[in-house]
Every structure is written in structure tokens, then in C-alpha cells.
Amino acid sequence: MEKSIPYKIYLEESEMPKAWYNVRSDMKNKPAPLINPGTLQPMTAEELAGVFCDELIAQELDDTTQYIPIPEEILGFYKMYRPSPLVRAYCLEEKLKTPAKIYYKFEGNNTSGSHKLNSAIAQAYYAKKQGLKGVTTETGAGQWGTALSMACAYLGLDCKVYMVKVSYEQKPFRREVMRTYGATVTPSPSDTTEIGRKILAEHPGTTGSLGCAISEAVEAELKLDGYKYVLGSVLNQVLLHQTVIGLETKAALDKYGIKADMIIGCAGGGSNLGGLVSPFVGEMLRGENNYQIIAVEPASCPSFTRGKFAYDFCDTGKVCPLAKMYTLGSNFIPSANHAGGLRYHGMSPILSQLYHDGLMEARSVEQTAVFEAATQFARVEGILPAPESSHAIRVAIDEAIKCRETGEEKTIVFGLTGTGYFDMVAYEKFNNGEMSDYIPTDEELQKSFDTLPKVDL
Ligand SMILES: *Cc1c(COP(=O)(O)O)cnc(C)c1O
Numbered sequence: 001m002e003k004s005i006p007y008k009i010y011l012e013e014s015e016m017p018k019a020w021y022n023v024r025s026d027m028k029n030k031p032a033p034l035i036n037p038g039t040l041q042p043m044t045a046e047e048l049a050g051v052f053c054d055e056l057i058a059q060e061l062d063d064t065t066q067y068i069p070i071p072e073e074i075l076g077f078y079k080m081y082r083p084s085p086l087v088r089a090y091c092l093e094e095k096l097k098t099p100a101k102i103y104y105k106f107e108g109n110n111t112s113g114s115h116k117l118n119s120a121i122a123q124a125y126y127a128k129k130q131g132l133k134g135v136t137t138e139t140g141a142g143q144w145g146t147a148l149s150m151a152c153a154y155l156g157l158d159c160k161v162y163m164v165k166v167s168y169e170q171k172p173f174r175r176e177v178m179r180t181y182g183a184t185v186t187p188s189p190s191d192t193t194e195i196g197r198k199i200l201a202e203h204p205g206t207t208g209s210l211g212c213a214i215s216e217a218v219e220a221e222l223k224l225d226g227y228k229y230v231l232g233s234v235l236n237q238v239l240l241h242q243t244v245i246g247l248e249t250k251a252a253l254d255k256y257g258i259k260a261d262m263i264i265g266c267a268g269g270g271s272n273l274g275g276l277v278s279p280f281v282g283e284m285l286r287g288e289n290n291y292q293i294i295a296v297e298p299a300s301c302p303s304f305t306r307g308k309f310a311y312d313f314c315d316t317g318k319v320c321p322l323a324k325m326y327t328l329g330s331n332f333i334p335s336a337n338h339a340g341g342l343r344y345h346g347m348s349p350i351l352s353q354l355y356h357d358g359l360m361e362a363r364s365v366e367q368t369a370v371f372e373a374a375t376q377f378a379r380v381e382g383i384l385p386a387p388e389s390s391h392a393i394r395v396a397i398d399e400a401i402k403c404r405e406t407g408e409e410k411t412i413v414f415g416l417t418g419t420g421y422f423d424m425v426a427y428e429k430f431n432n433g434e435m436s437d438y439i440p441t442d443e444e445l446q447k448s449f450d451t452l453p454k455v456d457l
Pocket of ligand 1: 113114115116143144232233234266267268269270271272273341342386388389417418419
């Protein structure tokens, strides 16, 4: 095989993006605004200021600025672990005997093990700049909490993490990494907040959910002086920060004159996928180019493929604003699948609008098939992938196999968001043949849809 494209395409420091790309600026149909559940009016900057940092609110509400400069301090931090490589998966291609050309953008090459550090450092930076003492947040699988702990340690901020109880117990080493970086980690639901106590009283023995941990983290922030709340996905600002992934990917492809046909990413709250595809979607929106974009989600938590496009609460305690998104309902608690980062009931409002407008498609995949793909990938490409990332691997492999059958030489790019070293309990289940594939029934989903807030706008 001719290998004029290197196995790994790296950018020079001077070629790294210096501004984030705001895809909303090129969207004709803007994502719907966050609304205040009391007044049903769009949330104003003043209202959001109770919860979020000022500069991040400005980014959240900015639908028009195309490029937002990345502050020098953040660029400096990025240089510690970026640019991340765009890898040509020659070994996987050979194994699959496919004429497709497969590339993956690998975001697991930092201690937090995922792309989440890209937004964690930005959010911590703006909190610091505003003179805050610290931040509160939730974490599901632990990747966001880990990334934020690292960013806060670097900037000298306090970090309080509410960690979904099941992960807290199943992933003690993740918890310990966070504590090593100086964070305080509380299993959620806890008795340290009113909402936590309420949920514990209503559901004794519950192992928690992301929606519940968000409510606790927001309540904690409201009661603490000098703290704000930060969130690792879903919000426009997070997707904005994650565009470094897509901008680097595009620069690396352009450097070698490569045109992607298909871009694939896993979707939990939508931040990595949104970050990866934004610059490409921008070209589509401006009529310059065309790509097939595929979001991959777990069949156990199918927000895009089976959810409703509606205003919903972002958290279980209903303390957060309403967002219009593809949602399974804020009461939906997905079965205990092993991709904790993909268990959120909702989806980024930006991606929801793009999906609604037909700019991207979505597929749901079952857990066992995901781990089959993860294992296959690990054995030929060397990297042990995170279960979340392996959703994208599954569909990339499926598409490459289709190319083998049709003889098409498609160029497939997918996001490899992180490594799976803290997910060995999941791999163990798979290796023991004990993994199950739970898919919610229509009746279960309907029960949750019935509780969607009745918002008529
Ligand atoms: C959090 C996480 C995801 C999913 O979150 P998005 O906001 O949808 O990107 C995917 N992969 C990894 C490794 C994660 O940590």
C-alpha cells in the first residue's frame, strides 16, 4: 500500500487554531434560546449570572461572532497536550480489507484521558479571571470532573465535584485522580444539598444520575460565596471550546489535500461531535462543501433517534433553565450501560437544530457491538478506547465494511475522544460474556415524554 500520508498528521505549533469557531454565526435557523421556566422568556445575561461566569455567558448567548479569539493563557495550556494527532488508521484498513481511508482524531493523549480538558481549561480560566474562589460541577463517568480538577489545579481554583454515585463506587481510581489534583468529590445524590436529600427520600438506594448531580452542583454553587457552576457538555459555550478539535482536524486534512466524505462521532451531550464537525458544517451552511455527518448514540439512551425535539429541563431537580433539544425527558434514567459519558437525557441545542434541519444523521448502537468494535480497534491500532469513543468506532468500521462490499474509496474521519483505562470493569464484563443490551421500550419512553414541561412558544 502506498503511504504518502503519514500515519500521524501533526500540526506545527504555528498552525494551531488561535480562535474558536462559532457555528451559530453561520446557522440560518439559530438554536432556540435557553428559557426561564418561571417566565417562559429567554434567559437574560443577568439571570444567567447567578449560575455562570460573565464571559462564558457572553459566549453562550453569542449567535453572531464567527471567530472568538482563544486567550493566550489558554493557548499556552493547550500547547502542553495539543495539537492532538490525526491518525491514518492504516492497520485497521488492512485488517478490514477495505478500500476506505480511515482517519481518527485522538483526544485521549492527556492525563484526563479525554477531550473534556479543552473546555475545562477555558471555563476555569474565565472563572479565575472573574476573581472567583472556585467552581462546582457534576461528573458522570468521571472524565469531566477529572479534566476540571486538572484545569483548576493549574490555575489555583477550588473544585467541588458531585459524582454520580454508581461511578463513584465503580470507578474509585477516577475519584482518586480528582482528589490528587485537589478536588473535593461527593457521591450524588448526597445529604449535603436539599435536592439530594429530597431525591434520597423519594428513591432510597438510588445510584444517581447526571441530571440529579447537576441539580446538586447548582444548589451548592448558589449557596457558596465566590463560586460559579460549570458544565462539561450540552451548552453552546462548551461546543465552542471543543471546536479546536474540528479546526485542527480540518487544518491537518487541508495540509495533505484530503477531503473527508464522512465524519462520525459519538454523542452524549454533543460537545465532542459538535466540536469536531463545526468547521465542516460551517462549509455546508455556507454552501461551500458537503459531508455526511453521523452522530452515534447508545441504543439504551437514544436522544436523537427516539427522542422528542422539545423544551425540557436540563436536570432532575428542575433548577436549571429549559433548553430546546432532542430529549428523552429529564425523568428518563437510562439502564446502567457502560458508556457513562453518553447517558444524558438531552442533547446540545446546536446539534439538535442541525439534526432537525437535516444537516446530520444519527444512529444508535448496542453495547455488545460497541465493545466488539472497541476490542477489534485496540488489537490493531494499539489504543485502548473509551466505551463512549467506541460508539464512533463501531459505525466507522460498519461504514468501512460497506465500502469493502461496494468498492467505494470513501474517506472516513471519526473522533476518538478518549482512552478506557478506567473502564476495565466494563471490559471485564464484555470479556466474560456477561454484557447485556438493554433497549428501552416505547412505553417506557412515553412515560418519560408525558412529563415534558408543557411549553408553548
Ligand atoms: C464525556 C465524553 C463523551 C461524551 O460527551 P460529549 O459532550 O457528547 O462529547 C464522549 N467520549 C468521552 C471519552 C467522554 O469523556
